Amino acid sequence: MNIKQAAEQSGVSSTNIRFYEKEGLMTPARNRGNAYRDYTAGDIRTLKLIRMLRMLDVPLPTIKAVLRGEQPLQQALQAQQTVLEQQAAQLAAAMQFCADLARQQPQADTLDVDACLTRMESPTPQQGFFSGWLQDYCTLARVQHQKHFFFIPQGSINTPQEFTAALQTYAEERGMQFALTKKGMYPEFSLDGIPYKAYRNPGKYRDEICCDTVHPEQLDTGLPSRREKLLRIARIVLPPVCVFAAIMAAGWAVTGGTDWLWLAALASGGVLLGRCFEKWL
Template sequence: MNIKQASDASGISSRNIRYYEQAGLLCPARDPQNDYRTYTEQDIRTLKLIRMLRMLGVPLEEIRPILQGEVPLYRAAEQQAQRLQQQAQELEAARRFCCQLQENHTETASLDVDACLAHMQTTAADGWFTGWLRDYRTMTRAEHRYSFTFTPDLPVTTPAEFTDALFAYAKEQNLNLVVTKEGMVPHFTIDGVEYRAIRRYYPFRGIPTARIRCVLCDPDFSPAQTSLRMQFMRLIHYAAPALAATAVALLFLIPRGLLTTWWGLLLLVGCIAAGICSAWYNTHLFYNDKDHQPHYR
């Protein structure tokens, strides 16, 4: 058959067939009358084998020894499987990095390119646990960026005192903070990212203490809009106090057979309630204290 028929039979374009011939992967016979190439059934099978190996991503320089019988197919398949595994890990790392850029709403102007390149070049192959750990860290960075809290050194009773408290926090954390709207619910920016601040008083050792919570103003950014995996990690993160309290109560009650008593159940419910209150308190008031600088980039 001619090259067009060989192309139809093998599913490989005529141009690629000629390229494979030039690369030495295929040597069809020539018609002595017109010097045209003639392709046999064996040539078609070789072309299909080349097509299969190329679909697996095997480099051309490794296909030649396979066709010549110098390298067993199973050995070449083993080597290619290892190469694909490495590529899959690299692609997964690249996918996670893209998710970080998306979830943090990273802009080109504020991107630390050197840090990103260093991070990408030094990223090792991730295992299952490492991947979850990295995603957990991504979630916490996103949460820190979405909201953070701090305790001002002085009472905040007027808009001027509120502004002073924000500037004092920015100075302590070395942040580029600009107040765009003064008041008891002021708006401000940090490196161009807009936040609003809310002041509330909570008792600390019997003394009313001001607590300022800052929340991102961007309506397109919300922890609820992240992936299901990130939402699950966020749930586990905030539910950790309740889960810990429940585990401690069960470890105390079950060995003693107290879980069937009414006061044992009451103790278990009390531990769960205390854990939930602790989680809520931590989430809304102390998630990111002034001792930990939030991640804005």
């Protein structure tokens, strides 16, 4: 068959077929009558094998060694697997870097490019399993705080002016950029470019100001969905577990036994219910 037919049957373009021949990956027979290339079923299979390996990004020298029998196919595939795993790790790190940077809503004219390049060129050494989970837990906690947070201002909030002043004070104490977009007892504002709505929660002794982001769907952790789900569960479960352990440790130190077991169970149960209400309400 001619090169056009070979291209149709193998899925490899005529240009690439000629290139592979030039690189020595295959040498089709020549027609005795006109010296045109005459591709056989074996050539078609070779082209399909080359196409498959190129789809796996196997280098041409490696493919040539496999076709010539100089390197076993299994060995070549194992070596390529290692290369792809390294590339996948680099891509995962790049994706995480993009997600972290995007959450900061950077501007081209104010971005600390030197710090970014330093982080990219000298990445933090890969940490252990639990260290990775701890870092992701901190990321989730930070994003959740960006979506909803509250604070207790100095003094009561009775006027829109006092409300605005309390928000400005909160931003200044944390070095955040504050911009008021709507005055009132339900003000709207932005912190570091993230828009929020706020409301007052009156208390018996002190008022509390609660802030909710206007677009929570835009604040993404950048974590795999399964890991994020597990970390959300951990945020609910860990506080009562820590309370239980602390009370039991104190009870053991004081009485030398498990007399405080029921107290620890009740306290941790109360903390768990509180976290669940915080999650669902």
